[in-house]
Amino acid sequence: MSDEPVETAWEGRFIAVKKRGKWEYVSRTRDIQAAVILAIDDGHVILVEQFRVPLGRLCLELPAGLVGDEDEGESIETSAARELEEETGYRPAHVESLGQFQSSPGLVSEGFTLVRATGLERVSAGGGTPDENIVVHRVALNDLPAFVTARRAEGMAIDVKMLLLLSPSLLG
Numbered sequence: 001m002s003d004e005p006v007e008t009a010w011e012g013r014f015i016a017v018k019k020r021g022k023w024e025y026v027s028r029t030r031d032i033q034a035a036v037i038l039a040i041d042d043g044h045v046i047l048v049e050q051f052r053v054p055l056g057r058l059c060l061e062l063p064a065g066l067v068g069d070e071d072e073g074e075s076i077e078t079s080a081a082r083e084l085e086e087e088t089g090y091r092p093a094h095v096e097s098l099g100q101f102q103s104s105p106g107l108v109s110e111g112f113t114l115v116r117a118t119g120l121e122r123v124s125a126g127g128g129t130p131d132e133n134i135v136v137h138r139v140a141l142n143d144l145p146a147f148v149t150a151r152r153a154e155g156m157a158i159d160v161k162m163l164l165l166l167s168p169s170l171l172g
Contacts, residue, residue: 014066018109027109033067034112035080036161038098039090041120045144045165046088047137049156050128060137060151061159063087064112080115088136089126093119104160114164145169 004021011017016027028034039046039062052059065083067076074082077095085091098114128134139147144165152158163170 025107025109031068033076034064034103034110035067035076035083036062036064036112036114037080037084037095037117038062038114038164039084039088039092039117039120040141041090041138043142044138044140046084046090046120047139048087048128049135049137049151050132052157055157057155057157059157059159060148060162062161062164064161067113076113077115080113080117084117085123085126087126087128087132087134089122089124090117090120091123092117093121141165 007019009017009019009024011029014029014032016029018025018027037046046063047060048063049058049060051057063084065079065087067074067079071079076097081092081095084095095115095117098116100111100113102111126134126136137147148158148162148166
């Protein structure tokens with residue numbers, strides 16, 4: 001473990017590039033966190049696809065959002081419910097934390113809290129904010145491996161957190 005000081009090479013509104021000894025990494029600014037939402041409704045999972053600038057293409061993902069980027073002090077559960085409704089149009093009756101996980105620990109210090117949203121009610125079309133252009137997918141869990149394979153064949157990126165849902169088909 002390095003006892004060298006952390007240096008900030010650059011800092012923007014949402015991220016900072018840092019260096020500690022020989023390691024260079026990225027972190028979130030202002031104690032912003034992320035929530036990733038596992039929303040399953042009647043044997044179907046709610047997914048989103050959206051353009052991701054760092055990848056330069058569409059990406060298939062679980063719904064997710066930042067906690068504390070707009071409303072300081074907002075709980076993870078409240079933020080996750082707000083983001084789920086904004087992105088997908090589904091309002092959850094309950095949101096429970098399933099724990100914190102690290103995204104890519106060799107590159108970023110950011111982690112995320114995985115939450116489960118239940119008691120879903122469709123209240124709008126979703127789609128996120130006007131600049132996000134999010135497409136919502138409601139996919140039967142049994143059809144998920146084929147759905148992901150088809151999206152990948154179309155050139156879509158697949159977020160690593162999708163492995164959570166694909167693991168039964170990968171392990172067996």
